[in-house]
Amino acid sequence: xxxxxxxxARFTFRRRRWVLTVWLVLAIGMIVLANAxxxxxxxxxxxxxxxxQETADLLASKMPAINxxxxxxxxxxNGAAKLTDSAAKAAIESSIAKLKTLPGVVSVSDPFxxxxxxxxxxVAIGSVQFLASPVDVPESTLAAIQAAVVPAExxxxxVAYSGSVYPGWLTxxxxxxxxxxxxxxxxxxxxxFGAFVAAGxxxxxxxxxxxxxxxxxxxxxxxxxxxxxSTTVALMLGLSCGIDYGLFILSRHRNNLxxxxxTEESVALSVGTAGSSVVFAGLTVIVALCGLAVVGIPFxxxxxxxxxxxxxxxxxxxxxxxxAMMGFAGGKVAKFLATPLRPGHHEKIALEAAYTPEKTxxxxxxxxxxxxxxxxxxxxxxxxxxxxIPATQMKLGLPTGxxxxxxxxxxxxxxxxTEGFGVGFNGPLLVVAENLADPAAAAPIVEALSKEEGVAxxxxxxxxxxxxxxxxxxxxxxxxxxxAKLVDRIRSDRTxxxxxxxxxxxxxxxxxxxxxxxxxxxxxxxxxxxxxxxxAFLLLTFAFRTILVPIKSIIGFLLSVSAAFGAQVAVFQWGxxxxxxxxxxxxxxxxxxxxxxxxxxxxxxxxxxFVVSRIKEDYTKTGDARGAxxxxxxxxxxxxxxxxxxMFSIFLAFMVNDDPTIKAxxxxxxxxxxxxxxxxxxxxVPAVMAIVKGTLWYHPLWFAKHVPDPDIxxxxxxxxxxxxxxxxxxxxx
Numbered sequence: 083x084x085x086x087x088x089x090x091a092r093f094t095f096r097r098r099r100w101v102l103t104v105w106l107v108l109a110i111g112m113i114v115l116a117n118a119x120x121x122x123x124x125x126x127x128x129x130x131x132x133x134x135q136e137t138a139d140l141l142a143s144k145m146p147a148i149n150x151x152x153x154x155x156x157x158x159x160n161g162a163a164k165l166t167d168s169a170a171k172a173a174i175e176s177s178i179a180k181l182k183t184l185p186g187v188v189s190v191s192d193p194f195x196x197x198x199x200x201x202x203x204x205v206a207i208g209s210v211q212f213l214a215s216p217v218d219v220p221e222s223t224l225a226a227i228q229a230a231v232v233p234a235e236x237x238x239x240x241v242a243y244s245g246s247v248y249p250g251w252l253t254x255x256x257x258x259x260x261x262x263x264x265x266x267x268x269x270x271x272x273x274x275f276g277a278f279v280a281a282g283x284x285x286x287x288x289x290x291x292x293x294x295x296x297x298x299x300x301x302x303x304x305x306x307x308x309x310x311x312s313t314t315v316a317l318m319l320g321l322s323c324g325i326d327y328g329l330f331i332l333s334r335h336r337n338n339l340x341x342x343x344x345t346e347e348s349v350a351l352s353v354g355t356a357g358s359s360v361v362f363a364g365l366t367v368i369v370a371l372c373g374l375a376v377v378g379i380p381f382x383x384x385x386x387x388x389x390x391x392x393x394x395x396x397x398x399x400x401x402x403x404x405x406a407m408m409g410f411a412g413g414k415v416a417k418f419l420a421t422p423l424r425p426g427h428h429e430k431i432a433l434e435a436a437y438t439p440e441k442t443x444x445x446x447x448x449x450x451x452x453x454x455x456x457x458x459x460x461x462x463x464x465x466x467x468x469x470x471i472p473a474t475q476m477k478l479g480l481p482t483g484x485x486x487x488x489x490x491x492x493x494x495x496x497x498x499x500t501e502g503f504g505v506g507f508n509g510p511l512l513v514v515a516e517n518l519a520d521p522a523a524a525a526p527i528v529e530a531l532s533k534e535e536g537v538a539x540x541x542x543x544x545x546x547x548x549x550x551x552x553x554x555x556x557x558x559x560x561x562x563x564x565x566a567k568l569v570d571r572i573r574s575d576r577t578x579x580x581x582x583x584x585x586x587x588x589x590x591x592x593x594x595x596x597x598x599x600x601x602x603x604x605x606x607x608x609x610x611x612x613x614x615x616x617x618a619f620l621l622l623t624f625a626f627r628t629i630l631v632p633i634k635s636i637i638g639f640l641l642s643v644s645a646a647f648g649a650q651v652a653v654f655q656w657g658x659x660x661x662x663x664x665x666x667x668x669x670x671x672x673x674x675x676x677x678x679x680x681x682x683x684x685x686x687x688x689x690x691x692f693v694v695s696r697i698k699e700d701y702t703k704t705g706d707a708r709g710a711x712x713x714x715x716x717x718x719x720x721x722x723x724x725x726x727x728x729m730f731s732i733f734l735a736f737m738v739n740d741d742p743t744i745k746a747x748x749x750x751x752x753x754x755x756x757x758x759x760x761x762x763x764x765x766x767v768p769a770v771m772a773i774v775k776g777t778l779w780y781h782p783l784w785f786a787k788h789v790p791d792p793d794i795x796x797x798x799x800x801x802x803x804x805x806x807x808x809x810x811x812x813x814x815x
Contacts, residue, residue: 088354098406112297121304137590151216151247180230205502216247263732276428288324320392367684373614444719470644479561479669509560512591646754726759
């Protein structure tokens with residue numbers, strides 16, 4: 083592989099103008115295509131194979147009007163005032179009349195109907211039903227809802243909104259996280275390289291890759307449902323992986339230049355050696371992300387594929403555009419900044435890394451780890467286990483109004499509903515009775531449901547085309563385990579509840595759908611782990627030609643991701659540091675664990691490849707196992723530290739987002755990367771390798787005979803080039 087990459091880099095170096103032109107044309111073309119297609123991401127989730135999805139499909143065919151978007155309008159009074167007071171009631175009725183005239187509205191419920199107004203008459207709920215799906219309800223209509231309730235607000239009635247679509251339901255897209263992440267990445271690269279051009283190259287190439295990918299995903303969103311979080315995850319990984327891969331190759335190139343190597347030869351050799359590690363690192367991330375497809379939930383599959391596409395483009399950029407850009411930069415990547423307070427400092431550090439790497443801070447750390455390998459291993463493992471303890475209390479759920487920050491309209495509506503009616507009114511279940519020509523025949527079913535344990539109320543909510551809808555209000559909240567048990571109990575007792583009515587019952591609605599998603603994710607988790615870890619195990623075994631390296635890598639990953647889960651639970655469920663971080667404690671988003679497993683596993687394999695490939699490179703040359711651990715870790719420490727800090731910074735920057743899901747994703751990824759890079763890959767991995775020594779590299783003779791050597795460390799390439807140079811010298815003499 084190293085030979086092919088060497089040739090590819092030389093080709094792109096010599097034709098750098100063409101390579102740059104092709105990438106720019108591709109990026110611009112994707113921008114034009116995205117704008118022309120009008121594609122938009124959405125949150126129209128489908129969960130094939132679940133009863134809630136079967137219910138949704140039935141309602142879409144039999145009662146399409148009730149399957150569209152819905153806005154809950156919550157009216158509330160303050161103090162001793164009541165909504166039934168003449169002025170308040172008249173104003174609310176006027177608002178309801180205006181809501182009925184809005185375009186696209188199918189029906190508006192009466193907030194003064196029995197069951198819609200709280201017993202104390204302080205809170206009432208009106209429901210606005212749209213024919214269109216939530217994503218197709220125009221912003222102008224949502225603004226008109228706010229205008230319609232002005233009469234109620236004018237008499238002192240508070241109004242809040244919730245539902246599947248409501249004013250302010252879409253989180254405003256902010257470029258602040260990307261800007262903050264890029265600034266922090268540039269500062270880290272500037273410190274790492276001490277050169278302006280060297281710091282800028284990986285960022286420029288990564289941005290081109292991310293723009294190309296995201297515009298392609300946006301264009302695809304015009305024909306495929308793509309979840310809003312998909313572009314965020316793709317952006318996170320596209321930027322971080324793109325910068326990291328560029329950093330790894332550019333660092334090797336800069337060292338080659340400082341040692342006097344010709345620019346073209348240095349570029350080609352850097353890609354041939356470090357590029358091989360980048361290829362295997364990128365492939366493990368891609369495999370892990372594509373593994374999300376085994377879950378069988380379309381929006382997760384699309385999310386994984388979008389992120390995998392971002393990593394794949396980042397990989398192509400690092401192997402083609404980056405060498406071309408290094409050709410344009412020439413010797414400027416080694417033109418150091420002149421700092422007035424410490425003149426010559428950056429050049430001194432760079433020359434030290436190139437000529438006397440044993441004097442660097444990374445080498446000192448490696449010597450410390452190797453010398454105290456046993457206590458370091460014990461303390462490191464115990465630390466991660468302690469951090470993982472909160473993960474045993476993880477509770478899964480999907481975002482509700484309760485997870486929104488205080489002051490958000492959905493949070494206000496959730497709290498008012500809970501106060502006026504009970505928490506269960508925030509997550510009603512829809513029990514659909516099929517094959518009932520007469521809605522009156524559903525009365526025994528309604529009665530049976532109302533007597534179920536954990537049911538606060540059951541009422542007839544609508545009927546058409548032989549389908550009757552019954553609204554079942556639980557006594558517990560949408561994400562409460564007791565609500566999930568209620569759904570399971572109704573489904574298991576459906577024959578008794580149906581009785582002799584001849585109806586066929588299905589349980590659906592938003593709450594049941596969330597429960598089904600969580601269950602499906604939990605059931606798919608073991609299969610996902612087996613498939614992804616199995617494929618990555620084969621890939622790493624092929625790369626390093628030993629089974630002990632991938633086993634060690636997988637164990638390290640399990641430790642770091644468990645600790646990251648623990649930190650996520652402590653912060654987002656228990657509320658540690660909630661005021662400082664600006665979060666609202668709630669359940670762990672149900673799809674977060676499986677996404678974290680995919681992404682942290684892929685990224686942990688990145689750092690495993692970066693560190694271990696340098697160790698193997700040294701061991702191949704010297705045969706000194708323990709010394710190779712010291713030297714290889716020392717050589718990779720600075721680059722891995724910079725790469726991990728860049729990823730950490732980019733992920734952490736997304737915590738400025740107001741969306742609680744994005745905030746949880748950013749925090750969890752940041753903690754996972756930090757722990758895996760610094761505690762596992764730069765500490766525990768060299769400690770274990772120093773203990774095991776040369777045994778780690780053992781593989782049977784048949785393996786060496788039948789499995790090709792990918793030459794991930796580029797040793798064979800360097801030997802061939804040295805032999806060619808020797809032959810040239812001999813020919814000249």
